[in-house]
Amino acid sequence: MPPRTASLGPPPPAPRWWIWLAAWPVSAVFVLSNAATPLYGIWQDRIGFSRGTLTVVFACYIAGLIASLLVSGVLSDRVGRKPVLLPALALALLACGIFATADSVAALIAARLLTGIAVGAAVSAGMAAVTDVAGPDRKRLAALLASCAMVLGAGLGPLLAGALSELAPAPTVTVFAVEAVLLVSALLVAVRMPVRRPDRAHAPAPAPASWIRLPSVPRPSRRQLALAIAVFAPGITATSFVLSLGPSLLSALLGTESGMVAGATAFVMFLAATAVQFAVRGLRIHSILLAGATSTAVAMLTLAAAVRTDSPTLLVAAAILAGAGQGAGQLGGLTLLNAEVPAHRLAEANSAMNMGGYLPAGVLPVAAGYLSDAVGLTVGATVFAVLLATLAALGAVAALGGLRRSIHTS
Template sequence: MTATVTVATRAEQGSQKWAYALVLAASGVALGVSGAPAPLYGIYQQAWHFSPLTTTFVFAVYAVAALVAVLVSGRISDVVGRKPVLLGAFGIMILGLVVFLFADNVAMLLLARALHGLAVGATVVAGAAALLDMRPKEGARAGQLVGVAFNIGMAVAILGSALLAQYAPHPLRTPYVVITLACLAIGAGVIALREPHTARTAGRITITKPAVPQEIRSDFWFSALGVMAAWSVLGVLLSLYPSLASAKTGIHNLVFGGAVVASTALAGAGVQYFATGIPARRAAIIGDIGMAIALLLTIPALATHNWVLVLVAGFALGATFGLGFGGSLRHLSNVVPQHKRGETMSAYYLLAYSAMALPTVVAGWAATTWGLTTVFPWFVVAVSLACLAAAGLGMRRQSA
């Protein structure tokens, strides 16, 4: 009988060799959904005559909702399982796409982005937990692959959205229809997925309280400053930078704005995939310094009005972003105590999503008041200083 059970277990595992790849694809598609509206904000802005501040509010709503999902979905998936959370997330994701599809005012955009924030936050947490359930000894590898999937999903979705909006009929409808079909395909795969979390825990569903263990405070702030600077860049990159790049180069084709962001995301994916041989702290320090330099280089690149240099600057920013963000996350994962992982990562993502939302809104407000061209260099200098502060903290800790 034991032999029969063993054979059955192996057969079950063999029949779902695709499960790991499916969860990675789900993570990539979720991040793709989060980035897909980026090339379309300019169309919304022109059609509905709203300001850059409104654009950044639409983006910030996503970050706040994602943070809420991050804080609760881990515990929910521990109690009810990873599969129900992933299914619920994709259901909410598709609902958000339907809202986008029929949106005719800013309130509907805010609702759609809030739904997507909840869905993506839940997918990120439950997906990461599911990958660890399937291959518990490959945590570092899973983190690396998830980072790559995030960036590739975002690049494909943003560039695809821009292409469809530029050349297909109904630019504010067609991209969402195509993405909905992709989500339905992933959802069908999740339905067929066997629950990977077989040792579920009973108990109440609670919010994970953010906290940082005293013994790793210095390491935590090194990692947190790095991710805060990186995600500040990401927020403005997705909400305002495509419009700025188009205005500076005089190229108003949506594909160009999409290509600027997509090249940045692909560079981040490539670096995260190939840079794991670099020790985490060193990678984060190099990435933080490199991100500061790359950010500063975007100012003269934009001033040249040369689209090639704008793309190159974006690619350099993406590469250093991947190195800094990937290194910071790997470093924190290496030092956080096992029994404190939930509350520490909650604190980490609380700061990360706050850094994505708040500076983006401030930049949008300032752009509405003084103009994006005037505000952008000041924003770049401020974030560059934050990147250098993170690098300095890491180097001081390393020499201690």
């Protein structure tokens, strides 16, 4: 009787609970990404810096993230998800230590850079790992969970930090000690995650030669990537603005510098981003994108009205609409890429979409911060809001065109 040979077929699908658990490292890193938001007032009082400097500190996070995206997507597709995700979680732990002891703008910049690098790996390798664990038959569920993990973590960070900044002694130390515990648990999950190293021998196309380059997608998927960026970029830029200058707006409109209020506002924004994804998950992909772009445009018009009328109610409404815009745009973009991009280029595709979104999310709020220092918060926020509403409207037009094409071809 001939000896049996080992099967080289695909592994059995992971249990459904592992798909949910695989999203936890993404959430844990994104808790760190926004945990500093309610604490900037404490650091401003302790160190002393302007609104313009505050937006530069925030933008250093974007710089680290962009640098990470230039490498992490391609690297993850070539060597595997874990070799990228595990070092990223270690860097996030290092950032926690620097945040906890920060006593200068330089320390805040270093911590934000390291956070951005970790987040870049999380949105490329981490999100692709969720799709790998889910398998080819559960791609839409994977996109939903990966996207929700990102925005839920982004919302939990400022809520946790805001509450601890008001209730706990030594808030900057306590906040990042708690976050370090969350990251250690994520590290344990990542170590045990059931993902295999990529099998390059069976890839349909050779890997690109360069390890550091602008991430891209195969030529047939470029239109889908452009559409995803057109909707996702205004959405995440809107929420980035609320995170970077939201505390200043709340201080101007409410006369309060409470970290808990700033953290709760950010949490509500990202809670809306999470809830809207479950609400629209059954729609056509292009309908989800259209909903995201429309919500972002309305959010920015509401923000302009809030600062012109000194209305805190409209400001909170703008934050909620901005969160819904990012959530729907992000879900639509990830779902589109999961459906159209082959698995061996998926992490790179995630990097490309996030790079297209985070570049304006870094540049425009910084410009708005310095403009606000020069001409006042009302004028600066209004100019920013009108510009972003216009970009979101263009994304809505593109999504509507895609929706019409998908209806005609179905």
